Amino acid sequence: MEKRTRADTFVEEISASPGGEGICLCIQCGTCTASCPNADRMDHTPSQLIAMARAGMKEEVLSSNAMWHCLSCYLCTVRCPRGIKQTDLMHALECLAIREGLSSGRTRTPAMYRSFNDFVYSLGSLPEFGFMTWFYMLTNPLRAFRMIPVALSLLRHGRLSIKARRLTPEGTSQLKAILDKAESLGGAS
Amino acid sequence: MRYYTYFPGCSSSEGGAKAYGWSTQAVSKVLDIELIELDDWNCCGSTPYSSIEELASFCLSARNLALAEKRGLDLVTPCSSCYVILNRTNSHLKEYPQLKAKVDEALAAGGLEYHGTVRVRHLLDVFVNDIGYDEIRAKVKINLGGLKVAPYYGCQMVRPRPSFDHPENPQSLDKLIAGLGGEPVPFPLKSRCCGGSLIISEEALALELIRKIFDSALSNGAECLVTPCPLCQTNLDAYQSRVNHKFKANFNLPVLFFTQLMGVAFGLSDEDLGLKTCIVPTERVLAKYL
Numbered sequence: 252m253e254k255r256t257r258a259d260t261f262v263e264e265i266s267a268s269p270g271g272e273g274i275c276l277c278i279q280c281g282t283c284t285a286s287c288p289n290a291d292r293m294d295h296t297p298s299q300l301i302a303m304a305r306a307g308m309k310e311e312v313l314s315s316n317a318m319w320h321c322l323s324c325y326l327c328t329v330r331c332p333r334g335i336k337q338t339d340l341m342h343a344l345e346c347l348a349i350r351e352g353l354s355s356g357r358t359r360t361p362a363m364y365r366s367f368n369d370f371v372y373s374l375g376s377l378p379e380f381g382f383m384t385w386f387y388m389l390t391n392p393l394r395a396f397r398m399i400p401v402a403l404s405l406l407r408h409g410r411l412s413i414k415a416r417r418l419t420p421e422g423t424s425q426l427k428a429i430l431d432k433a434e435s436l437g438g439a440s
Numbered sequence: 441m442r443y444y445t446y447f448p449g450c451s452s453s454e455g456g457a458k459a460y461g462w463s464t465q466a467v468s469k470v471l472d473i474e475l476i477e478l479d480d481w482n483c484c485g486s487t488p489y490s491s492i493e494e495l496a497s498f499c500l501s502a503r504n505l506a507l508a509e510k511r512g513l514d515l516v517t518p519c520s521s522c523y524v525i526l527n528r529t530n531s532h533l534k535e536y537p538q539l540k541a542k543v544d545e546a547l548a549a550g551g552l553e554y555h556g557t558v559r560v561r562h563l564l565d566v567f568v569n570d571i572g573y574d575e576i577r578a579k580v581k582i583n584l585g586g587l588k589v590a591p592y593y594g595c596q597m598v599r600p601r602p603s604f605d606h607p608e609n610p611q612s613l614d615k616l617i618a619g620l621g622g623e624p625v626p627f628p629l630k631s632r633c634c635g636g637s638l639i640i641s642e643e644a645l646a647l648e649l650i651r652k653i654f655d656s657a658l659s660n661g662a663e664c665l666v667t668p669c670p671l672c673q674t675n676l677d678a679y680q681s682r683v684n685h686k687f688k689a690n691f692n693l694p695v696l697f698f699t700q701l702m703g704v705a706f707g708l709s710d711e712d713l714g715l716k717t718c719i720v721p722t723e724r725v726l727a728k729y730l
Contacts, residue, residue: 268494269536288633292645320642323487324633325524325599329607338600345491363641367488371500375482377450383640390641401678408717410456410678422480425550429499432549436542439494 258307267440270339378415446475449519457670459714581707583621590662
């Protein structure tokens with residue numbers, strides 16, 4: 252009988268996400284890490300993260316701050332000699348971390364993404380001012396205060412719209428129906 | 441006249457990069473391009489949706505693509521993030537049949553279907569490849585007379601999929617600037633990241649990346665930067681004073697949308713191009729052309 256290890260299950264979970272399947276191809280050359288503008292801010296580098304995932308270190312990987320520092324600049328993706336979609340892989344890890352309730356508390360990026368998505372879900376568009384204010388109030392009201400000069404300069408230059416762009420009522424309900432259906436279908440894998 | 445379906449994206453429609461939308465329309469008119477805005481489009485979801493709610497992010501894009509498919513024209517966006525996200529959906533739907541089945545089911549809940557036929561293009565691609573450098577040069581009324589410009593491509597217009605330009609050393613914007621009479625300066629960080637949306641959650645990290653970009657531009661003699669991305673423009677322009685504050689620097693580099701620079705060379709008015717929306721004043725470098 253085939254023996255399945257903890258590592259197999261985690262790697263399979265990752266592989267099931269679009270782009271995650273490349274995890275098996277990694278040769279640990281480190282090109283992604285060397286290319287990443289933010290690798291020095293990550294508790295584990297992108298290549299370490301892959302090695303850890305393949306060793307079955309699920310909790311350590313999913314609670315890492317690494318994927319939350321990914322900028323989606325795709326430099327790793329275009330350079331990977333094995334054709335791994337490294338950025339998509341990072342997104343897959345972010346999705347899994349959220350699903351398992353393990354997302355890193357050392358970065359505010361998950362909360363920022365959440366606030367962004369909540370606005371887009373309810374309006375179908377992103378009102379930048381509302382989203383940023385909401386996020387700062389939620390995570391660090393002091394920061395909202397420190398952002399006032401930037402907000403004022405945007406306002407003075409006519410770049411801060413308080414009003415959100417709205418879809419038509421039909422468009423809004425159509426989008427909600429699509430997104431609610433997506434929600435009921437589970438993840439992308 | 442050439443016709444395209446237009447997807448402005450949140451930023452360039454009613455958001456912080458309104459001037460990008462205005463200048464896009466003004467310059468397109470000069471080039472005999474008609475951009476017809478997609479009716480009732482929704483936000484592409486950008487990086488936040490694709491990071492934590494993958495299926496929903498593909499569905500957000502797929503609704504836009506399905507609406508655009510009914511028109512049968514190329515879908516053009518001036519926003520690098522919309523461009524990468526909409527293209528990602530197109531290619532993933534082809535590559536992952538299981539994903540496509542789920543997206544189809546979700547779309548059906550909204551009475552839509554998508555067959556994968558829409559070509560998503562970046563505005564810069566349309567300008568340089570459909571119209572061409574020569575035709576653009578022919579519309580120049582005010583030669584930029586050697587204005588030193590750093591072409592800042594950013595990341596998501598050139599990566600990850602093979603597109604109309606090189607993923608690490610792109611040239612299209614350089615050639616475009618030269619065609620307007622400007623001088624594109626050598627700029628090694630031209631396709632490096634500005635920090636993107638992490639400027640909101642991890643400001644220190646993003647300011648450091650922006651500082652490096654300014655250093656690179658300035659040390660090569662740039663008088664200003666141009667970019668084809670609303671997020672890059674906002675980060676480099678609105679946060680320039682914070683970079684100065686944090687690193688005790690005194691950068692004073694105007695950051696323009698490439699369409700604004702084209703508009704100046706085409707002799708369009710300040711109002712058409714929204715130059716006053718730039719936070720770092722542009723007069724110092726542009727006054728002689730206006």
